[in-house]
Amino acid sequence: MSTPTNQQLIDFVVAEANLLDELRFDDWLALFTEDGRYWMPLAHGQTDPRLHASLMFEDKLLLKVRIERLHGARTFSQQPTSRCHHLLQQPVVTARDDVAGTYTCRTAFHYVESRRDTQTLYAGWATHTLVWQGDALRIQLKRVDLVNCDAAFGNIQLFM
Template structure:
């Protein structure tokens, strides 16, 4: 098991956002563990994705389905394709997070972001925080869970096409 330093963890967060912005969705999906989840809570301070409603709570299979839909020739909502841009604040190590146990190869990382999703003449901006629960899998960092907390999570939101 490797020990990852702060700079390596920060580089992981920046690299993950770049994969999304460059629409390298297969490479992005490969960052997740087999039991990994992408979670977007519906309310501030939400503690459980299963007992409370969420905007999204997707396992790797559902993420794959979304990625295949984005690549599909009959996905008319993506002709032309949506584009995205992440602007990240420098990540912080969440040493008080229950997942953060570097001695066991588990890391918790948080970064604030502004995210823009654009398609044709429409551009939508979101702001929030991403919290990564990362794990060392054979010397490589993998996402066990990515939690995306939007500032306006409890607002009426437009259809989010891509991944934040």
């Protein structure tokens, strides 16, 4: 097993956001472990997605279904296609366990989702729990904490 440097962990997080901005959702999904999760808490400081409601708590299968919907010819909410842009602060490696092969990065972000004449701005922090599998890093958990997580939202079409 190889041990990634902090710079490799940071580069992984930045590359992951670039895949989303390029709408390369299948490549993005491939970054997740088989038991990977995408979590967007509904409350500040939320510690358990199973005991409390969340904006999103999706496993790899549900992420795949959402991606298939985004690609669908009959998905009228995506005609024209939504676009997005991540503006990331420098990711910070907040924890690393080289023996277990697990790493945590936290990144402050501004995210814009755009479709037709509407642009929606979100701000928050993404926390990536990364694991070393085989010869590559994979996402075990991506947690997206929005600054205004308890606000009323319209449809969030893409992934932050």
